[in-house]
Amino acid sequence: MNQNWRVGSLFGIPLYIDSSWFIVLLLITVINAGEISTNQFNGATNLISWAAGLTIALLMFTSVLLHELGHSLMAIGQGIQVNSITLFLFGGVAAIERESKTPLGALLVAIAGPLVSFSLFGLFSLLSNYLPPQSLVEYITSDLALINLILGVFNLIPGLPLDGGQVLKAIVWQVKGDRLEGIAFAAASGRLIGWTGIIFGLFLFLVTGEIGALWLSFIGWFILRNANAYQRLTILQKTLLELMAAEVMTRDFRVVDANLTLGQFTQEYLLSDPGTPLPYYGASEGRYRGKLEISDLQKNRSLWMGNYHPKGDSPPPLGNSLGERKNPLSGSNSGSRKPQSAPNYGDFPRWCGSGSD
Numbered sequence: 001m002n003q004n005w006r007v008g009s010l011f012g013i014p015l016y017i018d019s020s021w022f023i024v025l026l027l028i029t030v031i032n033a034g035e036i037s038t039n040q041f042n043g044a045t046n047l048i049s050w051a052a053g054l055t056i057a058l059l060m061f062t063s064v065l066l067h068e069l070g071h072s073l074m075a076i077g078q079g080i081q082v083n084s085i086t087l088f089l090f091g092g093v094a095a096i097e098r099e100s101k102t103p104l105g106a107l108l109v110a111i112a113g114p115l116v117s118f119s120l121f122g123l124f125s126l127l128s129n130y131l132p133p134q135s136l137v138e139y140i141t142s143d144l145a146l147i148n149l150i151l152g153v154f155n156l157i158p159g160l161p162l163d164g165g166q167v168l169k170a171i172v173w174q175v176k177g178d179r180l181e182g183i184a185f186a187a188a189s190g191r192l193i194g195w196t197g198i199i200f201g202l203f204l205f206l207v208t209g210e211i212g213a214l215w216l217s218f219i220g221w222f223i224l225r226n227a228n229a230y231q232r233l234t235i236l237q238k239t240l241l242e243l244m245a246a247e248v249m250t251r252d253f254r255v256v257d258a259n260l261t262l263g264q265f266t267q268e269y270l271l272s273d274p275g276t277p278l279p280y281y282g283a284s285e286g287r288y289r290g291k292l293e294i295s296d297l298q299k300n301r302s303l304w305m306g307n308y309h310p311k312g313d314s315p316p317p318l319g320n321s322l323g324e325r326k327n328p329l330s331g332s333n334s335g336s337r338k339p340q341s342a343p344n345y346g347d348f349p350r351w352c353g354s355g356s357d
């Protein structure tokens, strides 16, 4: 399930069909073929009924595709990329790269789809007036007019993820001046609509025994699931905007004097604190110089054992020996590297333990 097939592209937008689409295509074909055969159109054999049912199903999804294209072209007009249009179980979805910059822009993208559907409703209604009444072709045309009217009206229900929800979001965004508040409001409305659909569908099913009523619950579930996703996204975006880096960063590390010899370092830190070693960061002259990897120390043990200094009395430059990049802004960082008899914990913190400050 949920396998996508690319079937072409429109206006440079890749067009995909989800495997679930075939289920709904078959379902709509069967329902329409059944209705056509019971209506007894002149000379409509079983084969013709099925062909007409399939035609309605295919034209219905063409209408859905044009609806999505309406959203997409309006977004492209605002310089927003549209990554794909996919047809699936519940209709179509246009993957629009990002949000419009203004509430008005978002509103225009949202209503473009329903406007296409209402235009198609007008077009098919007009066409059906010129076709022979009670004929099969007139039946198909009228049916498509009705389908497009329902598509437009249904999508304008004011709750995310429906287009009406996007309209509601844009209005709240305009009034409150906060996009996230708009999404939160429209997502809450979407949740309410989703639950209403689920409960009402179940109620109808229990009262009438019609299996079709469960479809309403199914759509309600789909709306609820997506409204929840919008809500989570809003909470995440709000949190990321408000949370300070200091509030989430780890304090499980130690800052050590980069001018310590490795022997001093081992004595002062590693041997006196035999627990799980924390990351060690070397600092000198108020700047962090790099990270001390204990595994590197183990590899080059012979170099530093017993305060061994390769060049007379000058200690191995800690940063370089541990792979620190020389910072061009800090000037020569291997200058005054005289070994000190005692570690200098001057102007940087020696210990930053978890929650100790």
Ligand SMILES: [Zn+2]
Pocket: 067, 068, 071, 113, 114, 155, 163
């Ligand atoms: Zn739409």
